Amino acid sequence: MLEIVGLTKSFPGVCALNNVHLRLEPGEIRALMGENGAGKSTLIKVLTGVYKRDGGEIRLSGQAISPSSPAHAQSLGISTVYQELNLAPNLSVTENVCLGDEASRFGLIDWRAARRRAVAALDRLEAEIGPNQILGSLSTAEQQLVAIARALDREASVLILDEPTSSLDADEIAALFKILRRLGDGGLAILFVTHFLGQVYELCDTITVLRNGENAGDFEVKECPQERLVATMLGRESDTSIIGSKLTSNKGAEILQATNLGRKQMLAPITFGLTKGEILGLSGLLGSGRTETLKLTYGAIRNDSGQVTVGAKTTPHPQPKAMMQSGMGFCPEDRKSEGILPGLSVRENLVLALQAKRGWYRPLSYRQQNALVSEMIAKLSIKTPDSEKPIDQLSGGNQQKVILARWLIANPQILLLDEPTRGIDIGSKEEIKALIRGLAHDGTSFIFTSSEIEEVLEVCSRVLVLRDRDLIGELVGEELSEANIMSKIAGGKC
Amino acid sequence: MLKRLGPALYPLVGLIVVLLLNAAWLPGFFVISVRDGHLSGSLIDILLRAAPVILVALGMTLVIATGGVDLSVGAIIAISGAIAAGVLAHPSGTLFASFSGNSSMVLVLGLPLIAASMAGAFNGFLVSFGIQPIVATLALMVAGRGAAQLLTNGQIVTFSDPTISAIGNGFWLGLPIPILIAFACAFFVFLLVRRSALGLFISATGASEQSSFLAGVPRNSIKIFVYSACGLLAGVAGLIICSDIKGADSHNAGLYLELDAILATCLGGTAMTGGRFNLAGTLIGAILMQTLTTTILTRGVSLEATLITKAILVVGVCLFQSASFRALFARRGVD
Numbered sequence: 001m002l003e004i005v006g007l008t009k010s011f012p013g014v015c016a017l018n019n020v021h022l023r024l025e026p027g028e029i030r031a032l033m034g035e036n037g038a039g040k041s042t043l044i045k046v047l048t049g050v051y052k053r054d055g056g057e058i059r060l061s062g063q064a065i066s067p068s069s070p071a072h073a074q075s076l077g078i079s080t081v082y083q084e085l086n087l088a089p090n091l092s093v094t095e096n097v098c099l100g101d102e103a104s105r106f107g108l109i110d111w112r113a114a115r116r117r118a119v120a121a122l123d124r125l126e127a128e129i130g131p132n133q134i135l136g137s138l139s140t141a142e143q144q145l146v147a148i149a150r151a152l153d154r155e156a157s158v159l160i161l162d163e164p165t166s167s168l169d170a171d172e173i174a175a176l177f178k179i180l181r182r183l184g185d186g187g188l189a190i191l192f193v194t195h196f197l198g199q200v201y202e203l204c205d206t207i208t209v210l211r212n213g214e215n216a217g218d219f220e221v222k223e224c225p226q227e228r229l230v231a232t233m234l235g236r237e238s239d240t241s242i243i244g245s246k247l248t249s250n251k252g253a254e255i256l257q258a259t260n261l262g263r264k265q266m267l268a269p270i271t272f273g274l275t276k277g278e279i280l281g282l283s284g285l286l287g288s289g290r291t292e293t294l295k296l297t298y299g300a301i302r303n304d305s306g307q308v309t310v311g312a313k314t315t316p317h318p319q320p321k322a323m324m325q326s327g328m329g330f331c332p333e334d335r336k337s338e339g340i341l342p343g344l345s346v347r348e349n350l351v352l353a354l355q356a357k358r359g360w361y362r363p364l365s366y367r368q369q370n371a372l373v374s375e376m377i378a379k380l381s382i383k384t385p386d387s388e389k390p391i392d393q394l395s396g397g398n399q400q401k402v403i404l405a406r407w408l409i410a411n412p413q414i415l416l417l418d419e420p421t422r423g424i425d426i427g428s429k430e431e432i433k434a435l436i437r438g439l440a441h442d443g444t445s446f447i448f449t450s451s452e453i454e455e456v457l458e459v460c461s462r463v464l465v466l467r468d469r470d471l472i473g474e475l476v477g478e479e480l481s482e483a484n485i486m487s488k489i490a491g492g493k494c
Numbered sequence: 495m496l497k498r499l500g501p502a503l504y505p506l507v508g509l510i511v512v513l514l515l516n517a518a519w520l521p522g523f524f525v526i527s528v529r530d531g532h533l534s535g536s537l538i539d540i541l542l543r544a545a546p547v548i549l550v551a552l553g554m555t556l557v558i559a560t561g562g563v564d565l566s567v568g569a570i571i572a573i574s575g576a577i578a579a580g581v582l583a584h585p586s587g588t589l590f591a592s593f594s595g596n597s598s599m600v601l602v603l604g605l606p607l608i609a610a611s612m613a614g615a616f617n618g619f620l621v622s623f624g625i626q627p628i629v630a631t632l633a634l635m636v637a638g639r640g641a642a643q644l645l646t647n648g649q650i651v652t653f654s655d656p657t658i659s660a661i662g663n664g665f666w667l668g669l670p671i672p673i674l675i676a677f678a679c680a681f682f683v684f685l686l687v688r689r690s691a692l693g694l695f696i697s698a699t700g701a702s703e704q705s706s707f708l709a710g711v712p713r714n715s716i717k718i719f720v721y722s723a724c725g726l727l728a729g730v731a732g733l734i735i736c737s738d739i740k741g742a743d744s745h746n747a748g749l750y751l752e753l754d755a756i757l758a759t760c761l762g763g764t765a766m767t768g769g770r771f772n773l774a775g776t777l778i779g780a781i782l783m784q785t786l787t788t789t790i791l792t793r794g795v796s797l798e799a800t801l802i803t804k805a806i807l808v809v810g811v812c813l814f815q816s817a818s819f820r821a822l823f824a825r826r827g828v829d
Contacts, residue, residue, distance in 0.1 A: 298708070300707075300708055320707055320708050320709075320710055321710045321711075321712060324709075324710035325710070330708055332708060337702065337704060337705075338702075338704050338705055338708055339705055339708075340702065340705060341697070341698050341701035341702050341705050341706070341769070342701055342702060342769070343701050343765075343769040343770055344697055344698065344701050344769060344770060348694055348697065348698070351694070352694065352698055352705075352706070352709045352711065353709040353710055355691045355694055355695075356695070356709055356710035356711045356712075357710060358691070359691070360690050360691045360692045360695055361690055361691075362691070363689065363690050363691040363694075364691070406709065
C-alpha cells in the first residue's frame with residue numbers, strides 16, 4: 001500500500017531524515033515511535049506534503065507520488081489527524097467534515113448532500129454525533145472522531161494519527177481503539193504515532209522506531225519485548241553497570257512531600273518526597289509525565305487532586321509565586337515560551353526571580369544587579385558580549401544557562417530542573433552537572449529530569465520511574481542502573 | 495549618547511526637523527518672551543497644549559508595555575471632568591445637587607481622581623481575568639462617556655472658581671501650571687518605575703506572561719497597577735482640560751485622546767507587543783504630536799489636514815523604527 005524508500009530530508013545544519021524506510025500494508029496498524037528529534041514529525045510532514053523531500057521515494061499502491069500540500073496528499077488518499085485537531089470549533093460537524101471539499105451544485109453548496117456525507121462518515125465510526133452540532137460543543141474525543149470522519153470522507157487509504165490519545169481518558173481510548181481496529185479490518189492502513197508503550201501493545205501490529213532521523217528498528221509487536229523496544233528507542237544496549245552506588249543517598253530531613261498529586265488526563269495521582277540535599281531524578285520516556293510532575297509540584301499547572309507540603313506548610317493548590325516564596329524554583333523545559341523574556345536583556349532575565357522574591361518595593365540596585373550578573377556569567381561561562389544584550393540573541397544553550405542562573409541567584413532550597421541540559425554543548429553539560437552536585441552537597445535539593453538516562457544516573461541518588469503518566473517505581477542506591485530503569489519503563493520487574 | 499536613546503532617537507530627530515521648519519517659516523518661533531511676568535512664546539504654547547497628551551501617554555506606555563492597550567482614557571477624562579465640575583457647580587437635577595455651598599477643594603480634586611483610578615482598576619481586573627485588553631477597555635470607552643453624560647444630565651456644566659481654573663490657566667514660577675503638572679507626573683512615574691522593580695515586572699509581563707508567572711512575578715497585580723495608573727493620569731488630564739475651559743463637556747472632553755496617546759507611545763519606541771518601554775521616548779512622541787498640530791494650525795492649513803499629516807508622520811517614524819525597513823536602505827553587507 002504505502003511504501004517509503006530511502007527518504008531523506010535535511011534542514012540547514014541538521015539532517016532530519018536520513019535514508020528512512022517504512023512499509024504499510026492495507027489493514028495494518030503500524031506504530032511510529034521515537035524520542036524527541038527522532039524525525040517522526042518530519043516524516044509525517046513529508047508524507048502530507050508540508051515539507052518537500054530531498055531524496056528517496058514515496059509509493060502509494062505501487063505508484064510514485066510527491067505530495068505537494070496537505071490537500072494534495074488528501075486527494076491521493078493520505079489523510080492525517082493531528083494532535084492539535086485542525087478543525088474549526090465554531091462551525092458545525094457537517095461543515096468541518098466537508099470543509100475544503102464541499103459538495104456543490106450550480107456553484108452553491110449542496111447542504112443536503114454535505115449532511116448526507118457527514119452522516120455516512122460518522123456512521124462508519126458508529127459515532128452518535130449529530131451533523132448540525134457545533135464542533136466546539138463536543139468533547140475532545142468526539143472532535144477526534146469528527147476529524148477521523150473527515151479523513152474517511154476523503155476516501156483515505158492511509159490514515160495517519162499523530163498522538164490521538166494524548167487528551168483522551170481511558171474509556172475514550174478504548175472506544176477509539178475499537179473503531180481503529182474495525183477500520184483496519186476494513187482494509188485501511190493506519191500509521192499510529194504515540195508515546196504510550198501500553199497502547200502500542202494493545203492496538204498495533206507492527207512498530208517502526210526512528211532515532212536521530214534514521215531507522216532504528218522494525219518489529220512485529222508480538223515478537224518484540226518491551227525492553228527491546230525501549231532500548232531501541234533510547235539507542236543503547238542494556239548496560240548493567242551500577243553508577244548510582246557512587247552517590248550515597250543521604251537521609252536528610254524531608255523538605256518536600258507531594259501527596260496524591262495529579263490532574264486528570266495529565267498525571268495519575270502520585271506521591272513522593274524529597275529530602276534536604278538530595279538529587280531526585282525523574283526518568284521515563286517522552287510523554288511519560290516527567291514535565292507534568294514538575295509543573296504540578298510548582299503550580300505551573302493547577303492540580304485537581306492531592307497536595308504539596310514544603311517545609312511545614314501544606315498547600316492544596318500550589319501557585320508559582322507562593323512556591324517561590326517558600327524556597328522553590330523551576331526551570332521549565334520549554335525555554336522559549338516559559339523561560340526567557342524575549343527582547344529583554346540578559347541582566348533583566350537573570351535578576352527576575354530574585355527581584356520577584358524581594359518584591360517590587362525592594363529593588364536591587366543597578367550595581368548589585370551587575371555584580372550578580374557578572375558573577376553568574378563567569379561562573380556558568382555564559383557567552384554574551386555584555387549583560388545588556390537581548391537574551392534572544394544568545395544561543396539556546398546560553399539562554400538555558402541564564403535561566404538556570406536566574407534561579408541560582410534566588411538561592412532556592414528546592415530546584416526543579418526540567419531537562420536543564422538540553423541543547424547545551426557537552427562541556428557546559430558537565431559544568432552544570434558539577435554545579436548541581438556541588439549545590440546539593442551544600443544542602444540544596446533538586447528534582448532533575450533528562451531524557452538521557454545516563455545523565456540521570458550520573459547526577460541522582462534516587463530515581464522515580466514514570467510510564468504512561470503514572471509513577472511506576474523507585475530505584476535507590478545499588479538498584480540504579482540503566483538496565484533497571486529501562487526494564488522498569490518497559491514494565492518489567494527489577 | 496545616541497545609542498542610549500535607542501528607538502527614541504527617531505522621534506527626537508523628527509521633533510527637531512519640525513521645530514527647525516517652524517523656525518524657518520516663523521522667524522520668532524524660538525523666541526520666549528516675558529509677558530505679564532509669565533513666559534510666553536510658541537514653544538511654551540506647544541508644551542501647554544501637549545500637557546493632556548503627555549499625561550495620558552505616560553499611562554498608556556505602561557499599559558502597552560504589559561502587552562495591553564487602554565482605549566478608555568478619553569472616557570475617563572470625561573468622567574473626571576464631569577465629577578469635578580459637578581461637585582463644584584452642583585447643578586440641580588443631577589447627582590451632585592446635594593453638594594451645597596462652597597465645596598472643599600479636596601473633594602473637587604479628590605473625587606475625580608479616585609473615580610478615574612477606580613475606572614482604571616476595573617479595566618485591570620477585566621484584563622487580569624483574561625479578557626483581551628482591547629475588548630475590556632472598549633467597554634469602558636463606550637460606557638464611560640455615557641456615564642459622564644449621565645452625571646451632568648447631558649449638559650455642559652460650567653463653573654467660575656478661580657482656584658480650579660488656575661489648574662488649566664494659571665502660572666507658577668512663570669510657567670503654565672499644566673506644563674508643570676505634566677512634567678512633575680512624568681518625573682514621578684519615571685522615578686516610580688525605574689527606582690523600584692515595577693519597571694522590570696511591567697516589561698517582564700509584556701515580554702512573556704508565562705515566563706514571568708513561573709518566575710513568581712505577580713502578573714495580575716501588575717496589570718491592575720498599570721491600568722489604575724493609566725486611569726489616574728487620565729483623571730489628572732481630565733482636570734486640566736475641564737479647568738482650561740471652565741466647564742465639563744462630556745461629549746468632547748478627551749475625544750480621540752486615546753489614539754494620540756497610543757501614537758505618542760509608538761513614536762517613542764515602545765512596541766505594541768509589550769516588553770521594553772521608553773518613557774522618555776513617549777514624552778518626546780507626545781510633544782512631537784502637539785508640535786505638528788500647532789505647526790499645521792499656524793500655517794493656516796485646515797484642521798482636517800492635520801489628521802492626515804499626523805498619520806503620515808507617524809507611519810514615517812514607525813517605518814524608520816522597523817529594522818527590516820531600515821535594511822532596505824542599508825547596503826548589503828553593511829550592518
